[in-house]
Amino acid sequence: MITIKNLVKTYGTGTKAMTALKGINLEIAKGEIFGVIGHSGAGKSTLIRCINMLEQPTSGEVVIGKTDMTKLSKNQLQEQRRRIGMIFQHFNLLSSATVYENIAFPLRLVRTPKAEVDRKVKEMLELVGLTEHAKKHPAQLSGGQKQRVGIARALATDPDVLLCDEATSALDPQTTDSILRLLLDINRKLGLTIVLITHEMHVIQSICDKVAVIQGGVIVEEGPVIEVFLKPQQPVTRDFINRESENASALEEAIRSTTAVSARTVKVTFIGDLTYQSILSQTVKETGVDFAILQGTISRIKETPYGQLIVRFEGDSADIVRTLERLTEQRLEVEELGA
Amino acid sequence: MNKELDFSQVNWTEFGKATNATLQMLGYSSLFTLLLGLPIGIILFLTARSSSVGARTVYSILAFVVNLLRSVPFIILIIALLPFTKFIVDTQIGVRGMIPPLVIGAAPFFARLVETSLREVDRGVIEAAQSMGASTRQIVFRVILPEALPGLIAGFTITIITLISYTAMSGLVGGGGLGQLAVSYGYNRYETSVMLVALVIIVIMVQIIQMIGDRLVTHFTRK
Numbered sequence A: 001m002i003t004i005k006n007l008v009k010t011y012g013t014g015t016k017a018m019t020a021l022k023g024i025n026l027e028i029a030k031g032e033i034f035g036v037i038g039h040s041g042a043g044k045s046t047l048i049r050c051i052n053m054l055e056q057p058t059s060g061e062v063v064i065g066k067t068d069m070t071k072l073s074k075n076q077l078q079e080q081r082r083r084i085g086m087i088f089q090h091f092n093l094l095s096s097a098t099v100y101e102n103i104a105f106p107l108r109l110v111r112t113p114k115a116e117v118d119r120k121v122k123e124m125l126e127l128v129g130l131t132e133h134a135k136k137h138p139a140q141l142s143g144g145q146k147q148r149v150g151i152a153r154a155l156a157t158d159p160d161v162l163l164c165d166e167a168t169s170a171l172d173p174q175t176t177d178s179i180l181r182l183l184l185d186i187n188r189k190l191g192l193t194i195v196l197i198t199h200e201m202h203v204i205q206s207i208c209d210k211v212a213v214i215q216g217g218v219i220v221e222e223g224p225v226i227e228v229f230l231k232p233q234q235p236v237t238r239d240f241i242n243r244e245s246e247n248a249s250a251l252e253e254a255i256r257s258t259t260a261v262s263a264r265t266v267k268v269t270f271i272g273d274l275t276y277q278s279i280l281s282q283t284v285k286e287t288g289v290d291f292a293i294l295q296g297t298i299s300r301i302k303e304t305p306y307g308q309l310i311v312r313f314e315g316d317s318a319d320i321v322r323t324l325e326r327l328t329e330q331r332l333e334v335e336e337l338g339a
Numbered sequence B: 001m002n003k004e005l006d007f008s009q010v011n012w013t014e015f016g017k018a019t020n021a022t023l024q025m026l027g028y029s030s031l032f033t034l035l036l037g038l039p040i041g042i043i044l045f046l047t048a049r050s051s052s053v054g055a056r057t058v059y060s061i062l063a064f065v066v067n068l069l070r071s072v073p074f075i076i077l078i079i080a081l082l083p084f085t086k087f088i089v090d091t092q093i094g095v096r097g098m099i100p101p102l103v104i105g106a107a108p109f110f111a112r113l114v115e116t117s118l119r120e121v122d123r124g125v126i127e128a129a130q131s132m133g134a135s136t137r138q139i140v141f142r143v144i145l146p147e148a149l150p151g152l153i154a155g156f157t158i159t160i161i162t163l164i165s166y167t168a169m170s171g172l173v174g175g176g177g178l179g180q181l182a183v184s185y186g187y188n189r190y191e192t193s194v195m196l197v198a199l200v201i202i203v204i205m206v207q208i209i210q211m212i213g214d215r216l217v218t219h220f221t222r223k
């Protein structure tokens, strides 16, 4: 659906030049929710704004469907942009217009007949659950409601792609979840391709299928969320994940706390249905080793449940080896963390 | 100043006529100032932000002319514009003769106020419209002007009030209206009462216009 090739964006010229994107390559499939995560200043906003040419790329290609966005005339670009919805961190609603008029705005730009505008706006109000608020002005709404208006406005023209620039960063955790649920819902119902950027791993974990980690204008890691999340390769990625789920120094202390002669500490990862089965206890019953759980998470990535436990096995070293083998046989991932 | 304040000297019919003349000058000059100043303000706003060299040249020239006209004292502007005024309205005095200098004096001022209030429109909202495929024209008429409306009304109110003081000044050079009444009776013939009445009427006009302006601003403010 979206192919980004060697995308470079340099702001300014001469000595003041600053290259925000240094050759980005991405492939985003139709119907996918694709997340881009990165620290402040990594180039996330620049990247998403290059997709609909709010920012003119310095070089490279951005192909949506079959159209290379970088090669369009002004009029063609305006036309293409109607196929791409966008929502913003600060909502960017017209404060002088009502909720209804805000949602009608993109339709009226193309002189949609009045009855059609009315039908579509009502459908959108329904979709985002704001039917009673149609006549209010944005100033009379909460942040979450404003973002719902933003979503309704972005979807009114039936776009193929929705771009979300930190769409939940100005919202509290509960409201964030409700907006994320709405996005997921829309993605399923309408088969919409969603590209979102964020600095919160939680957002990626909740709704994304794929994730790219951006740092200093370069994509340093990319893949299905479950893989990147459970086996992060880059320090930045680990950093994003650890901040939310683990506390590294507490773990180190726990690992060092053993007095047993023979002990091995491993990270055991369960994915999918395995998460809720009693594999660990059955295995140690067979092999006769003891274990202590030093740290653990049972959670979900989008719909997939997963568990990640840091376990220390104690006992006869041959028994421990057998235990680890048994766990691997049962399709658990086992990674040694050092004795 | 040995005459007592004696309102019996005041010729009320003449005051009626003068007030009427002032209101006419004010009405026409406000209208033309709006029609001239608003587009200039919009052009200033659009060309200032543009990255194209052509647009920035337009901005530099326009901004120079606007600054030039704004730095000329109004009374000198009237005199300097006499030939132009004659050419446009075929007279140099009275209500008609005052309208060109009033408009040329006030329009640059109003244009700057327009530019300033347009700049205050949230950039994000403009970008949102761009992202929906709005053309520059649609962005101006459907986003920037409605969003800036309270600021535009406030700016226009200030402009009308400035025009009131200009019309009073134009009395010095045969502009007619309350200003001329105040000058010819109050100043030349020491009839203080006439000057006072003229002053009171002008103050009342200013107050009413400011009040209406403020009400409209409040009505259209949605923040």
Ligand SMILES: Nc1ncnc2c1ncn2[C@@H]1O[C@H](COP(=O)(O)OP(=O)(O)OP(=O)(O)O)[C@@H](O)[C@H]1O
Pocket (backbone or CB within 6 Å): A011, A012, A018, A019, A020, A038, A039, A040, A041, A042, A043, A044, A045, A046, A047, A199
């Ligand atoms: N209009 C601009 N002119 C010059 N430099 C810019 C401009 N916009 C962004 N930059 C620079 O480009 C780099 C990337 O900025 P960008 O806004 O894409 O980061 P970001 O990842 O979105 O950060 P944040 O999380 O803070 O929003 C930054 O170093 C920034 O200073």
Ligand SMILES: [Mg+2]
Pocket (backbone or CB within 6 Å): A044, A045, A046, A166
């Ligand atoms: Mg950003």
